[in-house]
């Protein structure tokens with residue numbers, strides 16, 4: 298009915314880049330923060346300044362991961378080690394958490410300035426899934442998930458939320474581990490094989506495969522369809538509306 302295999306009873310949606318166009322806001326905020334940090338490093342060490350590649354490096358090291366995991370993973374790729382620091386480190390701290398919080402300040406400023414409009418195809422899909430009797434949850438690495446859902450006006454279309462705050466309080470490992478998706482399936486009362494995962498991040502489709510979910514839909518808005526398939530997507534669409542069109546709705 299909504300372009301999914303017959304045995305699927307629930308949909309687990311990623312947020313940024315799947316339901317809302319906020320993946321671009323995250324990406325730009327990461328670039329602003331990392332570039333300023335790397336420029337400072339270059340000045341301090343005399344090494345050349347190599348800016349953050351908002352395409353390749355973002356998708357490989359940061360996208361879809363919990364905030365601190367993204368910082369750690371990118372810095373490691375550049376051979377830079379910083380102390381983790383504490384979750385509430387100030388934005389001035391040169392620690393993993395300090396850098397993450399610095400990026401978050403940029404992100405919130407931009408989100409609050411421009412507001413959030415959900416993808417129309419995703420809103421139509423949420424309604425169609427509800428009408429078809431499918432259970433619905435959002436599974437996001439972001440600690441800002443609820444704020445974005447509310448700003449987009451789609452909070453009520455989802456029955457459960459597992460986000461960056463849930464993951465931290467319940468000690469769940471972030472994507473590419475399947476823990477947050479498994480927790481959402483449990484909240485909806487379905488087994489992993491009865492749930493479909495909708496993801497635009499490589500780490501996200503990888504989590505879908507790692508958790509043996511019943512179906513993994515890759516959402517490609519940036520031209521990485523092949524990489525999404527390689528990392529675990531069973532099908533790749535450009536927009537959730539395409540699934541409805543294929544199902545003749």
Ligand SMILES: O=P(O)(O)OC[C@H]1O[C@@H](O)[C@H](O)[C@@H](O)[C@@H]1O
Pocket residue numbers: 312313320323324359360361362363364367401437438439440441442461498
């Ligand atoms: O820093 P936040 O809002 O908790 O988000 C963590 C991650 O959430 C993901 O949804 C985004 O794709 C990443 O870019 C982001 O880093």
